[in-house]
Amino acid sequence: MSHGSSPAAWTAVIVSLVGFAVGSIALIPGPNWTLFAIGCVLAVGALPLGKILSMAGLGADREKQH
Numbered sequence: 591m592s593h594g595s596s597p598a599a600w601t602a603v604i605v606s607l608v609g610f611a612v613g614s615i616a617l618i619p620g621p622n623w624t625l626f627a628i629g630c631v632l633a634v635g636a637l638p639l640g641k642i643l644s645m646a647g648l649g650a651d652r653e654k655q656h
Contacts, residue, residue, distance in 0.1 A: 595650065596648060596649050596650040597643065597648040598640050598643035598646075598648040598649040598650075599644075599649070599650065601639065601640065601648075602637065602639055602640025602643070605632055605633075605635070605636040605639055606632070606633050606636035606637075609629045609631070609632025609633030609634070609635070610629065610633050611629070612626075612628060612629035612632060613625075613626050613628075613629025613630055613632075613633065614629070616628075616629055
């Protein structure tokens with residue numbers, strides 16, 4: 591059982607984590623709203639990215655899971 595461990599899932603998680611990190615760092619020294627918005631776009635954009643990569647064949651194969 592792969593538990594979703596696939597290139598699509600890993601890419602989505604890493605992009606989401608980078609987005610959260612960028613958004614968090616943007617708020618530390620003084621609110622940099624442009625950088626915060628970029629972080630938000632990255633974090634939210636990770637979901638469609640993972641879905642697109644999964645549809646491209648990089649996702650976990652559900653037929654082989656038991």
